Amino acid sequence: MTDIPKDHPRYKSLMIRERLVEGFKKGVVVPQGLIAHGRGEAFDYLIGEETIEPVYKAYEASAALLLLSQNPIIAVNGNAAALAYEDIGRFAEKFNIPIEINLFHFSVERVRKIRELFESFNVKIFDVYDVELPTVSSKRRLVSREGIYSSDTVMVMIEDGDMPIGLRKIGKKVIAIDLNPLSRTARDSDITIVDNLVRVFPILTRYMDKLSRHGQDVIRRILEDYDNNEVLKEVLIYIVERLTSPGILD
């Protein structure tokens, strides 16, 4: 592991980066995934590398949608696994949500390695691909009939592309975790959590615990009142205000 000086202004971000580099060395992350992570880093930097206020509404709505779903599922790729397999595994186990491994740069070897990361958790993992999603051009179109294809809500994370539209075309609800509020993934999903994956699951767990004490009608109302486009706009305004705040370039 690279030795990072503790006084580096971006120490935390550089430590997260090391997880990707480790995942890369293990064969879980592809080179293109490292670049994609860098893009995410830049957007995290723009929000101040912390969970920002408007996004809590997306967290609450995501918890509501997951609680109302009959067969939710979490789609995991190499970057997601490298960054947060422990958080994802714990969350999936606690709420009994299965995981499907879904890769842009698909290989049987990578699927196996990612699967291994989750084996210490009591979680159902789908990694047999026997059906294709419409309109998705990459290998991510390969999904499991018993898994994503049979689900009603899919949580996708750290992926830039046409997956949400493909999923919605076959009637799925989509929750995306994506740091870029302007990405196709962010804009095409039902709910977008604009936050760093390493911060997501502890917060989402809190909302799940909190909402599960309420009746279905309350949970349903939260979901009905949620406006993803509005939240994305608020995120953008937050970024813009931060960039123009006094002192940032003095």
Next chain:
Amino acid sequence: MTDIPKDHPRYKSLMIRERLVEGFKKGVVVPQGLIAHGRGEAFDYLIGEETIEPVYKAYEASAALLLLSQNPIIAVNGNAAALAYEDIGRFAEKFNIPIEINLFHFSVERVRKIRELFESFNVKIFDVYDVELPTVSSKRRLVSREGIYSSDTVMVMIEDGDMPIGLRKIGKKVIAIDLNPLSRTARDSDITIVDNLVRVFPILTRYMDKLSRHGQDVIRRILEDYDNNEVLKEVLIYIVERLTSPGILD
């Protein structure tokens, strides 16, 4: 090489990304360099993946400074070489400016591989490190006495850190190429070109050709009138206006 669909909205950016992946496979780029490239991609995306108006002033001032310098030098790292060694080599040859290989993740092997990329150009290359810069904590502090250490102006590119301050402490003028207008490199340099390295050298060559037809007094005035902080602010305002322009999230 990965097959990228021509209709992908970010086709050009993905093709540039492939250069990094190629450089990585050749051992010119380190894994951390791929992540750093991703950060750059995100900032390029924020300016619209094109050279923006306020930056032309930085180009003009850079050309002026290079023309007025006695011993300018170009510091090159792995990412810079992977992205643009041909542009850099041609520019260095045309204006008789030497190159020094300067690496954060230093290895003799990488220095050799990067040197090889430039061997078809008639350019002086420094790759013997016999003196250390003050205050620079990474391996980039290792420079050549005959190269960077004896220069009066250093051009640095795609690096995030304390190098410009170290160079200025020993009296060098610093021109930085950096897509993040808020980075330490951007803010601590005399002139910052906020642009994608792949676009820089053709534009800079045009300014060099144009200014070299003027007298020293004209060139000197351009440099005196240049305000880097002002240009960085204009870049930031450009980004903010772009993010808030109608339609971007409708």
